[in-house]
Amino acid sequence: MIDDFVEQHRLLGNAVPRIINEHVAGLANRRVTPESTPADLEKLFDEPLPEKGIEIEEILARFRDDIAPNAMGVPSPRYFGQFNPTPLPIGVWADALASMLNQNAGAWRNGPTSAMIEARVIRWLCDLLNYGPESFGTLASGGSEANLIALKCARDNVAASIKDRGVRTAPGDLVIYASDQCHYSIDKSADILGLGREGVRKIPTDERFHIRVDALREAIAKDREAGLVPCCVVGVAGTTSSGVIDPLESLAAVARENECWYHVDAAYGGPLAFSPQHRDKLRGVELADSITFDPHKWMFVPFSCGATLVRDGGRVLRDAFDMTPEYLSEDRGGADVEFDFFRYGQMGTRRFNSLKLWMAINFMGREGYAKTVERQIDLTKYLAQEIDALKDFKRLGEVETAVCCFRFLPQADLSGPDLDRLQQRLQQIIERSGEAWLTTTVLHGRRALRVNINSFLTEQRHIDDLVRLLERSRRQLIEEY
């Protein structure tokens, strides 16, 4: 048995690196978007459950021929889509090493090194953000889960009874405040936590898409008057649509005045803290009761890897999540219980996800991340300048991170909805070209184009190509209309 097992590893250990190396070597010249339709792919994989096992070589051939060529080119330097990075090679291979050990990082006894390394990377992220010595946290599957964990702490902070007896024991209907630019996981979390999606008060934003603190104050006062219970203020450091950072210090003050939990969703913007040049944009993040930080966004760690950090650390997370099932209840001398991560969040069995983060941080160092983040912001500013010079395009807001939003506004008498359709049409032309991928979003009610530079492989020439592509697409659209 063991010989066969070792042989399978040997075979895969020879073949898989070859596939990976071939794929990444062709990355720069391959289409970013595959041409296949859902129907094509459904047909390609429409096969019955295999009765007998298939040879490894044949399975790998399916990956090479059917899966990889039809994948979205997320690691491409010309992928300008959502906050999805080119993964660091060390992160890719760390995933294989983690799977090989198959540590269950949920409990120290099941994964001593994985628990220790998780504790270590959490410490590094806390230190990076100048979070206090008591701060602690837990890895999560991503920003959505990290926000859910944080908002569970916020909800339970209102009354000790809620965890066991539900939100009906709260002193009134609880309200979470976040800008109209917050990520949808805030609404989902409110639903899951029993507050309901209407329990999230969406606060309007200013012309650059930051939360309006005056409007927040007004909303809280109005809710109090109506007998509602303000529970949590959420600030966003790196909004999903435009990448901007809310006034984190002012939000901390409002939360404090109103005895609310203060959560900062820094899922995307957290890594600004690496850069001496940009760190100041996060001023006030350290005042948060909890922080979401997603290494699988701007730290180039392969999916999935998110984190919730909490200022008062393990105690708060344990109050919110700890349970001791009978099969884990025996006395083990105490010391290791502290590293049982199942006590700090909703996951039981969990992957050794900290390994890829630990390896990535060791590989890049503070300096490597600082330089990359700075270069990507500079490239985004360069793109913004180029767009300003392009005929018929209008930039929206300012570049604060590595996101640039803009609209195509041809000189024609078109209604708002027609213009919205034009943005989508332009996005489709680019998508179909396969030369790059960008997305659209909605900002202050109007559809806009959005570019995020999240690949450390992106250089100025890729931005120049993108600008040329925008210009070509503009001409094509004008001809169409």
Ligand SMILES: Cc1ncc(COP(=O)(O)O)c(C=O)c1O
């Ligand atoms: C600001 C913000 N928070 C949370 C999330 C959710 O992260 P995930 O997709 O990893 O769950 C995102 C995703 O883009 C985001 O932009």
